[in-house]
Amino acid sequence: MSELTHASAQKRLIGGQLLGSSQLVLGGILAVLCIAISIAAPQFYSEANIIAILRQCALVLIVASGMTMLIITAEVDLSVGASLAFVGCIGMAVLNSTHSLALGMLAALAFAGGVGLFNGLVVTKLRVNSLIATIGTMMMLQGGVYLFTREAVQNHNQLASFTDLGAGYVGAVPVPVIIAALIFVVAYVTLRFTTLGRYLYAVGANERAVRLSGLRSERLKLLAFVVTGLAVGVAGMILSSLMNAGQPTAGRGFELTVIAAVILGGTSLLGGRGSLFGTLLGVLVLKVIDNGIIILGWNQDLQMVVPGIVIILATYLDIIRNKANVR
Amino acid sequence: MSLASTASAKDQPSLLARLFARQELALLVCLVLVLAFFSATVENFFSVRNMTNVLGQASLALTAGIGCALVFISGEVDISIGSLLATIALPLIIIMNDTNSLALGVGGALLFGLIIGMVNGYLVAYAGINSLIVTLGTMFIMRGGVYLYTGQRAISDDASLDSFIALSDGRLFNIIPYSAVIAIVLLVAFGYMMQHWPFGRQIYAVGGNQEVARLAGYDVRRVKFICFIISALLATVAGIILAARVGSAQHTAGLNFEFQVVAATVLGGVSLAGGIGSLTGMALGVLILQFLSNGLRGLGLPTEWQLVITGMIIIAAVAFDEAKHRRANGG
Numbered sequence: 063m064s065e066l067t068h069a070s071a072q073k074r075l076i077g078g079q080l081l082g083s084s085q086l087v088l089g090g091i092l093a094v095l096c097i098a099i100s101i102a103a104p105q106f107y108s109e110a111n112i113i114a115i116l117r118q119c120a121l122v123l124i125v126a127s128g129m130t131m132l133i134i135t136a137e138v139d140l141s142v143g144a145s146l147a148f149v150g151c152i153g154m155a156v157l158n159s160t161h162s163l164a165l166g167m168l169a170a171l172a173f174a175g176g177v178g179l180f181n182g183l184v185v186t187k188l189r190v191n192s193l194i195a196t197i198g199t200m201m202m203l204q205g206g207v208y209l210f211t212r213e214a215v216q217n218h219n220q221l222a223s224f225t226d227l228g229a230g231y232v233g234a235v236p237v238p239v240i241i242a243a244l245i246f247v248v249a250y251v252t253l254r255f256t257t258l259g260r261y262l263y264a265v266g267a268n269e270r271a272v273r274l275s276g277l278r279s280e281r282l283k284l285l286a287f288v289v290t291g292l293a294v295g296v297a298g299m300i301l302s303s304l305m306n307a308g309q310p311t312a313g314r315g316f317e318l319t320v321i322a323a324v325i326l327g328g329t330s331l332l333g334g335r336g337s338l339f340g341t342l343l344g345v346l347v348l349k350v351i352d353n354g355i356i357i358l359g360w361n362q363d364l365q366m367v368v369p370g371i372v373i374i375l376a377t378y379l380d381i382i383r384n385k386a387n388v389r
Numbered sequence: 390m391s392l393a394s395t396a397s398a399k400d401q402p403s404l405l406a407r408l409f410a411r412q413e414l415a416l417l418v419c420l421v422l423v424l425a426f427f428s429a430t431v432e433n434f435f436s437v438r439n440m441t442n443v444l445g446q447a448s449l450a451l452t453a454g455i456g457c458a459l460v461f462i463s464g465e466v467d468i469s470i471g472s473l474l475a476t477i478a479l480p481l482i483i484i485m486n487d488t489n490s491l492a493l494g495v496g497g498a499l500l501f502g503l504i505i506g507m508v509n510g511y512l513v514a515y516a517g518i519n520s521l522i523v524t525l526g527t528m529f530i531m532r533g534g535v536y537l538y539t540g541q542r543a544i545s546d547d548a549s550l551d552s553f554i555a556l557s558d559g560r561l562f563n564i565i566p567y568s569a570v571i572a573i574v575l576l577v578a579f580g581y582m583m584q585h586w587p588f589g590r591q592i593y594a595v596g597g598n599q600e601v602a603r604l605a606g607y608d609v610r611r612v613k614f615i616c617f618i619i620s621a622l623l624a625t626v627a628g629i630i631l632a633a634r635v636g637s638a639q640h641t642a643g644l645n646f647e648f649q650v651v652a653a654t655v656l657g658g659v660s661l662a663g664g665i666g667s668l669t670g671m672a673l674g675v676l677i678l679q680f681l682s683n684g685l686r687g688l689g690l691p692t693e694w695q696l697v698i699t700g701m702i703i704i705a706a707v708a709f710d711e712a713k714h715r716r717a718n719g720g
Contacts, residue, residue, distance in 0.1 A: 184708065191655075198652070201652075201700030205694060318528075361537055363536035367537065370530035373529075377519065381516070
């Protein structure tokens with residue numbers, strides 16, 4: 063009995079989104095894209111290319127996992143791109159001075175988590191709209207990273223374990239993909255099968271009701287900000303490992319790619335609705351398009367145009383389908 | 390009795406509190422403080438030359454800020470204006486190079502701006518898509534389109550028309566830059582519209598409470614549609630001024646411009662939630678940030694510090710504003 067109510071509550075909260083039509087459409091788009099590109103360019107299905115796509119997806123998926131939680135609570139974080147660059151520089155600097163991957167990783171996580179905490183506190187305690195608050199943080203981080211270092215922080219130690227973080231493999235699978243998969247699974251289980259996850263949906267759907275029922279809605283939002291920050295910390299270290307340096311200019315426009323993937327996956331900016339599975343599909347669609355443009359030898363500047371069209375179109379289709387459902 | 394007297398003492402706010410209750414006045418005080426501080430610390434800061442220079446620099450954000458404020462007040466956002474700056478510079482410069490006519494170039498740019506505004510407005514108002522998503526999308530599409538078309542190279546202004554160059558370094562009576570004159574005229578005109586025209590009041594009504602506005606017989610969709618068109622056209626004017634200043638169509642023009650304008654508009658007390666704010670407030674917000682950045686440069690601080698300090702000020706200003714509202718609402 064309790065099992066049953068639990069399941070039905072789950073279904074109502076997530077709105078039957080997991081395998082709802084939204085995901086089906088997105089999955090269909092992904093399949094059509096893959097088939098079309100591989101007909102036009104057979105090398106699309108080579109092992110090397112698939113691994114390249116997955117590696118591209120990993121960075122976005124890591125941060126998008128946190129961002130999905132955050133957007134479900136009806137907040138947003140525009141500072142993740144700027145933070146990504148800063149984290150890479152700090153992580154690399156600590157790595158250079160301590161010769162320890164653990165300490166470098168710790169510094170990166172502490173910094174990025176701190177940024178998330180700061181954003182969260184400004185939004186929940188000072189009640190600043192998260193769009194504005196994180197634009198402010200973005201400016202501070204963009205300026206701050208140049209005050210920290212004017213040029214790339216080079217990798218002086220070449221620790222093997224650090225290089226593996228970005229470029230290593232376990233069997234045939236790149237390490238970043240494994241890290242992304244782990245983070246994704248943890249986030250997925252949290253959102254879908256735990257009370258905490260359902261509270262996050264509830265906060266986004268109706269914050270007042272959540273507060274009246276005795277939950278601390280602010281704590282939940284704060285948590286989502288910190289989780290997003292920590293995800294940026296992980297992604298920042300992987301990125302600096304891949305580039306073999308901490309680049310202050312890295313991460314330009316990264317926040318927009320992440321948010322685009324989350325929205326494409328059917329998560330509503332108004333909060334309370336969305337799923338991580340959708341986000342995964344969103345990331346895959348965007349990165350397959352990116353890869354297709356390169357493989358087909360098209361102009362790489364299309365990599366900006368196509369996602370723009372895709373986000374608007376996907377959202378529009380979602381609206382049309384919702385209207386049809388109501389009827 | 391004693392309770393009542395303490396209550397009435399609380400009801401009587403101090404002079405300072407009353408001053409700050411009026412948003413524009415509080416902003417004006419901040420602007421004066423900024424001006425006073427840098428006049429005392431930076432040589433030649435408070436000179437006619439520097440003041441008018443800053444005004445000229447501020448003209449871009451002032452012009453585009455009007456549109457940004459209108460869209461905010463109507464309850465939506467437009468973050469595509471930075472990419473728009475780069476986009477409309479293409480028809481402007483190309484047509485001028487071909488025809489040697491400023492009027493045709495500006496006409497072409499405005500036509501482009503109009504179409505972009507109509508697309509944004511249609512997708513938000515009639516297709517019903519969230520405005521953040523729409524303008525995020527068109528921001529990508531326009532920037533990518535400019536990169537595609539130009540191959541990431543600037544297109545220089547070969548016509549070098551005197552009238553076009555005057556937009557960047559010409560000055561009215563040899564004092565005020567023409568760009569600032571344009572911005573001020575637009576500000577006054579739209580400020581008057583917002584207060585005295587029915588359409589201006591309709592924007593406030595739509596942003597304040599969409600359902601009530603609809604029941605009152607306003608065409609909510611049309612109001613929003615027009616706001617996006619105005620925003621795009623004003624950003625086009627800003628883009629024309631920018632193109633004149635750099636003497637070319639730059640594919641990177643206006644990068645992050647949307648964030649600067651949004652920040653200044655919010656600093657000026659225009660609420661993202663819609664229905665609240667004034668163009669005076671927005672203009673003061675732009676001026677505070679512009680003078681601050683000019684003054685900090687005068688103090689010899691690297692540009693990066695300006696970013697950091699601007700970011701902090703935006704958060705602090707909005708937090709302060711929010712705290713004030715909460716106290717006013719007793720919660």
